[in-house]
Amino acid sequence: MTGTPLHPISAQVIEIIRRLRLEFPKAGIALEFANPWELTVAVILSAQCTDKMVNRVTATLFSKYPALTDYAAADPAEFEKDIRPTGFFRNKTKHILAAAHKVLVDYNGEVPHTMHELLTLPGVARKTANVVLGNAYPSAYAADPDAGIAVDTHVHRLANRLGLASTKAPIKTETALMAVVPREDWFQLTYLLIEHGRATCTAKKPRCGQCNLAEICPSAGVAGRL
Numbered sequence: 001m002t003g004t005p006l007h008p009i010s011a012q013v014i015e016i017i018r019r020l021r022l023e024f025p026k027a028g029i030a031l032e033f034a035n036p037w038e039l040t041v042a043v044i045l046s047a048q049c050t051d052k053m054v055n056r057v058t059a060t061l062f063s064k065y066p067a068l069t070d071y072a073a074a075d076p077a078e079f080e081k082d083i084r085p086t087g088f089f090r091n092k093t094k095h096i097l098a099a100a101h102k103v104l105v106d107y108n109g110e111v112p113h114t115m116h117e118l119l120t121l122p123g124v125a126r127k128t129a130n131v132v133l134g135n136a137y138p139s140a141y142a143a144d145p146d147a148g149i150a151v152d153t154h155v156h157r158l159a160n161r162l163g164l165a166s167t168k169a170p171i172k173t174e175t176a177l178m179a180v181v182p183r184e185d186w187f188q189l190t191y192l193l194i195e196h197g198r199a200t201c202t203a204k205k206p207r208c209g210q211c212n213l214a215e216i217c218p219s220a221g222v223a224g225r226l
């Protein structure tokens with residue numbers, strides 16, 4: 001019996017995911033956290049900052065502010081100093097302390113379990129909300145009709161190089177990917193692309209000669225301009 005042929009882009013996506021899973025069987029979030037609130041803080045801090053630096057800062061921060069109430073009561077000037085090495089520390093402080101207050105007052109001290117509610121937190125846009133939901137509440141993420149794919153700079157770059165999207169803005173990349181990637185792969189795709197973006201398909205010098213996606217990548221040998 002012959003089945004319906006896959007749309008070429010779907011077949012390509014499935015093959016990309018299969019190959020990346022073989023290469024990065026342990027792909028997953030690199031941020032360290034012990035609960036959904038700490039994850040939210042770490043993801044907000046990770047904007048324009050490496051995961052390594054965030055982990056260094058949060059190692060001290062999470063000991064100094066062990067409870068959500070500690071963030072809600074924190075002195076902003078002192079908190080700015082605590083997170084300064086992550087960059088954009090004034091805005092990040094504003095967002096984290098306001099988010100702590102909102103979680104306490106509006107959500108009874110528990111980081112919300114839906115995309116819609118997560119997006120009401122200051123400093124939380126779709127990328128952060130997808131990361132928090134997918135990592136802290138996997139069942140809720142799988143069932144949430146508003147959930148999507150976390151798109152950071154690596155995911156945006158690779159989606160375009162691999163021909164899965166043709167977009168300038170990361171927010172549009174998320175929609176493009178959601179249209180071609182099977183729903184059950186949305187969560188892991190982010191981490192597979194991040195690993196591949198760090199290891200091989202780097203922004204400035206993609207190593208197409210050593211890439212296990214080269215024969216199925218439309219940018220092989222010509223990438224480096226995105």
Ligand code: SF4
Pocket residue numbers: 161162200201202206207208211212213214215217218219220221223
């Ligand atoms: S072939 Fe080159 S452009 Fe394509 S994914 Fe691999 S490293 Fe990136």
